[in-house]
Amino acid sequence: MSKVLIKGNEAVVRGALLAGCKNFFGYPITPASEIAETAAYYFPLLGGTFLQAESEIGAINMVYGAASSKARCMTASSSPGMSLKMEGISYIAGAELPCVIIDIMRGGPGLGNIAPEQADYNQIIKGGGHGSYSLIVVAPNSAQEMCDLTMLAFELSDKYRNPAVVLADGIIGQMMEPVEFPEPVQTMPDRPWAVSGTIDSHHLICSIQLDPDMLEAHNLALQAKYARIAENEIRYEAIQCDDAEHILVGYGIVSRILQGVMEQLRTEGYKVGLMRPITLSPFPTPQLIAFAENNNVKSLFVCELSAGQMVDDVRLAVNGRKPVHLYTRMGGKVPTVKEIVEKFKESI
Amino acid sequence: MKTTILQKPASFYDEFTQKGGAQLANTHYCPGCGHGILHKLIAEAVSDFGIQDKTVLISPVGCSVFAYYYFDVGNIQAAHGRAPAVATGYKRSNPESIVISYQGDGDLAAIGANEILQAANRGEQMTVFFVNNAIYGMTGGQMAPTTLIGQKSTTTPRGRTMQNEGYPLRMAEIIATLEAPVYVERVMMTDPKNIARTRKAVRKALKIQMEKKGFSFVEVLSGCPTGLKMTPVNTKNWITDVLSKYFEPGVKKDESEDREPIITLHPDPHFEEYHELLDIRSLSDKVKGVKLSAVKEMVDEIKIAGFGGQGVLSLGYALANIAMGHNYKVSWLPSYGPEMRGGTANCSVKISDKRISSPMIDNPTVLVAMNKPSLQKFVDDVQPGGVILYDSGLIDEAPKRNDVTVIGIPATAEADKLGSTKAANMVMLGAYAKIRGYLSNDYVKQALPLIIKNKSFHKLNEDAFKRGMELVKNS
Numbered sequence: 001m002s003k004v005l006i007k008g009n010e011a012v013v014r015g016a017l018l019a020g021c022k023n024f025f026g027y028p029i030t031p032a033s034e035i036a037e038t039a040a041y042y043f044p045l046l047g048g049t050f051l052q053a054e055s056e057i058g059a060i061n062m063v064y065g066a067a068s069s070k071a072r073c074m075t076a077s078s079s080p081g082m083s084l085k086m087e088g089i090s091y092i093a094g095a096e097l098p099c100v101i102i103d104i105m106r107g108g109p110g111l112g113n114i115a116p117e118q119a120d121y122n123q124i125i126k127g128g129g130h131g132s133y134s135l136i137v138v139a140p141n142s143a144q145e146m147c148d149l150t151m152l153a154f155e156l157s158d159k160y161r162n163p164a165v166v167l168a169d170g171i172i173g174q175m176m177e178p179v180e181f182p183e184p185v186q187t188m189p190d191r192p193w194a195v196s197g198t199i200d201s202h203h204l205i206c207s208i209q210l211d212p213d214m215l216e217a218h219n220l221a222l223q224a225k226y227a228r229i230a231e232n233e234i235r236y237e238a239i240q241c242d243d244a245e246h247i248l249v250g251y252g253i254v255s256r257i258l259q260g261v262m263e264q265l266r267t268e269g270y271k272v273g274l275m276r277p278i279t280l281s282p283f284p285t286p287q288l289i290a291f292a293e294n295n296n297v298k299s300l301f302v303c304e305l306s307a308g309q310m311v312d313d314v315r316l317a318v319n320g321r322k323p324v325h326l327y328t329r330m331g332g333k334v335p336t337v338k339e340i341v342e343k344f345k346e347s348i
Numbered sequence: 349m350k351t352t353i354l355q356k357p358a359s360f361y362d363e364f365t366q367k368g369g370a371q372l373a374n375t376h377y378c379p380g381c382g383h384g385i386l387h388k389l390i391a392e393a394v395s396d397f398g399i400q401d402k403t404v405l406i407s408p409v410g411c412s413v414f415a416y417y418y419f420d421v422g423n424i425q426a427a428h429g430r431a432p433a434v435a436t437g438y439k440r441s442n443p444e445s446i447v448i449s450y451q452g453d454g455d456l457a458a459i460g461a462n463e464i465l466q467a468a469n470r471g472e473q474m475t476v477f478f479v480n481n482a483i484y485g486m487t488g489g490q491m492a493p494t495t496l497i498g499q500k501s502t503t504t505p506r507g508r509t510m511q512n513e514g515y516p517l518r519m520a521e522i523i524a525t526l527e528a529p530v531y532v533e534r535v536m537m538t539d540p541k542n543i544a545r546t547r548k549a550v551r552k553a554l555k556i557q558m559e560k561k562g563f564s565f566v567e568v569l570s571g572c573p574t575g576l577k578m579t580p581v582n583t584k585n586w587i588t589d590v591l592s593k594y595f596e597p598g599v600k601k602d603e604s605e606d607r608e609p610i611i612t613l614h615p616d617p618h619f620e621e622y623h624e625l626l627d628i629r630s631l632s633d634k635v636k637g638v639k640l641s642a643v644k645e646m647v648d649e650i651k652i653a654g655f656g657g658q659g660v661l662s663l664g665y666a667l668a669n670i671a672m673g674h675n676y677k678v679s680w681l682p683s684y685g686p687e688m689r690g691g692t693a694n695c696s697v698k699i700s701d702k703r704i705s706s707p708m709i710d711n712p713t714v715l716v717a718m719n720k721p722s723l724q725k726f727v728d729d730v731q732p733g734g735v736i737l738y739d740s741g742l743i744d745e746a747p748k749r750n751d752v753t754v755i756g757i758p759a760t761a762e763a764d765k766l767g768s769t770k771a772a773n774m775v776m777l778g779a780y781a782k783i784r785g786y787l788s789n790d791y792v793k794q795a796l797p798l799i800i801k802n803k804s805f806h807k808l809n810e811d812a813f814k815r816g817m818e819l820v821k822n823s
Contacts, residue, residue, distance in 0.1 A: 002630030005669045005678065014626050023441050045625050047614040049440045053433065054466035061430035061463070065406070065437025068424045073441065091427050175707045176665065176680035178672050181628045184619045195422035195438070197402040197445035204366075204416050206407075206425030211368075253706075260705035336710045 003178035008146040008168065009034040011179050012102055013042055015147035016074055018184045019154040021100070022048040023073035025062035027055060027081060030114040031170040032104035035076035056081040060088030060101075067097035067163075068195045068205040072154055072188070076102035078170075079120050080111065083128065089163060090129030094207030096222075098157035098191075100150065101135075102166045104173040105305075107332045115332020116170035118252060121309035124165055125281045132219055134226045136164035136233070137281040139251040143177035149278070151185070158189045160229055167280060169305065171253040171334065230282035237276040238287070240266070244273030246348060247291050249314055250303045251277050253334065258303060260337040265344065272344075280310070288317035299323045301344055306330060323347075357391040359400045360418050367417040376414060380580025382479060382537045382570025383412050389543075389550045390448065390477065391419060397554060403446045404438055406431040408460075410452035411486045412479065429460020432467035435474045443612065446557055447474045454484050457493035457517045464519070471528030471562045473610070475553045478519060478567045482591055483575035493517045496594055501575075516594060520567040524600035530562040530607050532600040536569035536592050538584045545597075552604070560609040569595055632673050634798055638791045643675050643701050648784065649709045651726055652776075653694035654718025654739075658760075659773030663716070664695035666777060666799045670792055671699040679707035692721060714783075716776050718759070723747055737779055739772065755779065757819050763812055771805065771812035778816020789817075 006014070012035055016024070024043050026036040036052065043050040053059035059075045066073035077085060082103050092099060105120045107113040127133055136156050138149040146168065153164035195203050209215035237255075240262065241247060248258045255276040265272040275291070277284050291297045299322055302311045311326045318324050325347040329335050335343075356362065363372040377384045394403050400421055407415040409428035416423035422445070426434040431449040439447045449467075456464050456478050467474065483501055484490040490503040494516045498507040508516075524532040531553060535546040546568060553564035569591055571583035578586060623629055650667065654660045661682050668680040681696045696709040711731045717723035717738040730736055732751040740746070740756025747754055759775035774796070781787045792813060797806040 002632050003672060004628045004630050005665070005672050005680070006628070014628055017626060018622065023437070025437060042626055045615065045617075046622065047616045051436070051440060054462055057430065058433040058436075058463055058466060061427065061433035062437030062440070064426070064430070065424060065434035065439075066441040067437075068434075069438055069441040071441045073437070087427055088430070095425075171681065171707065174682055176668060177704075177707070178678060179628075181623065181626075184622045186619055195404055195424060197404060197422060197442050199401040201422055202401075202420055204423045204425070206416065206423070208413060208425055256704075257706040257708070259703075263705065334708060336708070337706060338710065 003180050005176050006143055006179050007034065007174060007176050008140070008143045009104065009173040010038045011143045011147040012076070012150045012166065013038040014181055015150035016100065016154070017042055017046050017048070018147075018182060019151040020072050020185050020188050021074050021154060022071040023066040024048065024050045024075065025053050025059040025066070025073070026075050027053050027059050027077065029078045029081045031106055031173055032076050032078040032081070032102065034173070035102055035104070039076075056084035057088065060085040060092070063099045063101075064088055064092050064095070064097060067092060067099040070191050070194050070196045072098070072158070074100040074102065076104070078104045078106045079108050079117070082120055082123060086123065086129040089135070090131050090133060091207050092163045093129070093133035093135065094131060095205050096161040097163065097205065098161055099163050100153045100157055100166065101163060102150070103168070105167065105169045107330070113332050114170065116253060116334060117305045117330060117332060118169055118254065119306035119309065119330070120167065121280070121304075121306060124167055125283070133222060134281055136160065136162055136229060136279070137167050138164070138235070138278060139167050139280050140172055141252055141255045141276065142172070143175060144179045146172065147179055147181060151182070156233060158191070160225060161193070162225065162229070167252070169252050233279060234282045234284045234286070235278035236284040236287055237278060239274040239276070241273030241275060241291070243271055243296065245271040245296060245298045246273070246344070247297060247300045248272060248274045248303065249300055251280060251310065254303050254305060257335060257337060257340065261340045261344065264337055264341050283313050285313070285317040288314055292318040292321040297322060299325060299348060301325045301327070301347055303327045303335065303340060305334065357388065357395040359391040359394040359403070359420055361420045364417045367414065375418060377411065378574045380571050380573040380583050381411070382481065382568065382572070385537050385543060386477060386479065386546070386550075386568055386570065387415065387418055389547045393551045393554050394421065397558065399446045399554070399558065402444060403448065406435045406438070406447065406449045408451045408455040410455055410484075412450055412452060413486070415450055429455050429458070430463055431455065432460065432463040432472070432474070432476065436467050436470070436472050439473055443473070446554065449474055449476045451476065451478055452485070453478070453480045453482065453492040453494040454487075457519050461493070464523070468523050468529050468563050468565065469526050473557055473560060473562060475557045476563075476565045477550070477553075478565065479570045480519070480567055480595065481570045481572035481575065482516070483572050485572045485575040489575040489577065494595070496591065518595060520565065520600045523565045528563055529565055529601060530556050531564040531602050531604050533602070534567040534569065534595060534597045534600065536587055536597050537571070538588050542597075556604050560611055561604060561607040562610060567595070569597070631669060631795055631798055635673060635791060635794045638788055638794065640674050640788055640791065641786070644786060645701050646676070646699065646786070647702070648699040648714060649712045650697040650699070650714040650716065650780070651694060651709055651712035651729070652697065652716040653692065653722030653726055656693045658718045659770060660693045660718060661695050662800060663773035663777055664697045666796065667780065668697045668699070669799050670787055670795050673791055673795055674787060676701060677704050679704045681707045692719075694722065714780065716780065717743065718772065718776070719743065735783060737776060755783070755820065757816065759816070762815050762819065766811050766815060767808055771808045774809045774812035775816040775819070778813040779820045781813070782817040782820040
């Protein structure tokens with residue numbers, strides 16, 4: 001198949017439409033606005049709905065409503081907008097509705113700036129909203145994956161009746177790369193639980209359970225679902241890890257830089273591998289445990305565009321068995337290959 | 349003695365099993381509460397109109413959060429205040445449904461004031477029933493946005509004052525000022541006559557939606573003896589004598605006779621058309637009959653910088669696209685946001701035969717500098733052995749590096765001669781192509797008009813590209 005040079009943010013919209021998404025509700029915010037702009041153009045062309053909501057809160061609740069129907073729906077935002085969406089996300093997770101949310105992360109806290117960061121990890125993976133819920137979270141590192149993982153997010157979201165987030169950063173969203181677009185998904189999964197306006201669909205979509213016994217049972221069922229997702233849906237990429245003595249760990253744009261770091265260090269004779277989580281939730285914990293238990297492996301080196309958020313999950317998996325080093329930049333500063341190479345050498 | 353068996357409307361469940369408890373035929377509402385009556389009026393209308401199966405009720409937060417115990421229709425329970433947004437999302441996804449947003453005063457006029465205002469303003473095809481009892485019921489008697497001045501509540505223990513809490517919001521009047529809503533009325537459920545009026549309003553509001561005419565809004569003054577701490581009888585009297593004096597019942601807006609149905613037609617293209625419609629047909633599919641040379645081992649890291657408007661980003665885009673067409677791996681990364689607004693723009697293009705790791709460029713192999721600030725900013729970053737192409741017509745001072753190849757190209761001046769300053773970027777593209785030598789001229793000739801689609805530039809760009817190549821030859 002032939003390739004098209006396209007921005008990550010635009011590939012997301014194409015991927016969504018090829019996955020059969022029919023409804024987009026969004027609110028503009030840099031650096032995610034191109035997603036809404038592209039959706040505004042293409043959704044109506046394919047018979048779908050694009051609506052610019054009054055707020056991020058409005059948008060996520062429109063998603064809640066549309067997700068209760070038969071048709072696929074989505075929204076997209078960036079970090080401060082995601083903070084506003086958290087109420088709705090908790091309700092969507094509680095009511096077990098499938099939808100896809102794109103988060104193009106920017107610098108924080110507060111208004112921060114519009115440069116790339118990865119500091120939404122905790123609010124997205126650990127649950128920025130209330131309650132014991134988990135999202136399915138995928139982390140693309142190329143324009144191709146912005147399309148592919150958006151499509152996967154729709155698939156997993158429907159499969160598990162769970163909201164899914166595509167967690168990317170400003171660079172992955174803004175960058176253009178060649179993308180091979182697949183054929184459109186023609187058959188949508190059945191949604192027997194949906195409110196579809198027919199005699200068979202006098203269903204109830206809700207997240208309220210007044211009775212503590214029932215709410216506990218609901219929570220246990222949710223946790224069992226998350227365990228099933230963890231068992232079946234972990235995705236990661238391990239590059240040259242087989243003989244590696246040091247494992248670099250990073251996701252999104254950082255994983256691209258770390259690949260450069262790995263290549264550089266390999267030419268200098270360091271046995272270095274790269275482990276890139278593709279799903280951040282479920283987190284590739286078993287694979288990290290395997291590194292921790294591997295006698296070849298001497299240390300892990302985590303790099304993040306935050307004060308260090310994912311590193312907590314790496315450390316939980318490694319559980320003190322190997323040193324886990326951390327190098328971070330914040331505020332939109334993105335480390336260079338050279339810079340990380342130096343920090344790595346200091347670490348070992 | 350003759351007995352009449354009064355049937356529940358079919359849109360109610362026979363038994364309220366979801367409610368639980370011993371008395372499955374009764375609601376959970378208190379004696380004197382208005383919800384039960386309003387529920388019944390809605391259920392009767394839904395049954396009478398034959399819309400039970402396509403009705404979707406959005407229930408709010410508050411006592412009527414449990415409206416789904418009773419209504420045998422599609423039910424979606426929304427977060428506090430968000431029912432109009434949820435209703436919007438559902439209705440847009442399923443336009444043939446009948447969507448009811450059922451809300452209380454705290455829900456609609458306080459935490460959800462924006463959602464209701466915006467949904468009304470968009471003229472969403474939905475029906476809103478707004479139960480105004482001037483108090484927070486379920487939460488336990490706190491002040492509502494419609495609590496009257498002087499009225500005591502658990503959060504206005506000395507009575508609401510305009511100095512501290514402001515005035516009660518007249519939502520029906522506010523909604524009626526908007527252009528889009530079709531029908532807005534306030535009614536009260538105090539006595540049989542007024543309940544009959546309420547019944548009429550409920551039915552009219554639903555009819556408007558069935559006729560696809562748009563948004564309708566019925567505010568219902570209703571009793572909450574528990575929250576108001578009054579007997580049911582006193583509550584009714586208070587509504588009649590006090591509450592309805594501030595919130596006057598009546599039709600606030602009615603354009604139902606004049607409005608035409610609004611029907612949105614959605615196209616339904618075949619899957620085979622998707623790639624064409626989504627503009628994701630590859631360039632290589634359209635460029636015909638060009639024999640490309642084999643991909644060579646190469647890592648070219650090109651930084652292109654200049655003023656906004658000099659076509660810096662589109663130069664990078666064209667280059668990356670053409671290199672991709674020659675089967676190289678490519679990436680293109682712009683400077684974005686405020687950086688762009690300062691008047692300067694730059695982009696990074698990587699071209700390689702191998703998988704590209706980071707799309708960012710710290711030390712370019714090629715710098716294309718279209719203005720002086722850009723040259724100054726990046727001149728020292730260029731790798732030894734690299735190339736600097738600079739617009740020698742705009743930059744009066746040649747870069748001082750003797751470890752790189754420096755080529756001055758008067759791109760802007762040459763583009764001017766060809767007919768437009770805007771083609772300066774293509775002069776630079778030609779210069780780059782000449783220096784690097786791996787791009788097919790035939791391919792570029794066919795591809796450029798497909799990349800930069802504006803027809804008025806096709807000939808100009810072709811000429812500019814050629815001119816750029818010649819300028820390198822001559823320099």
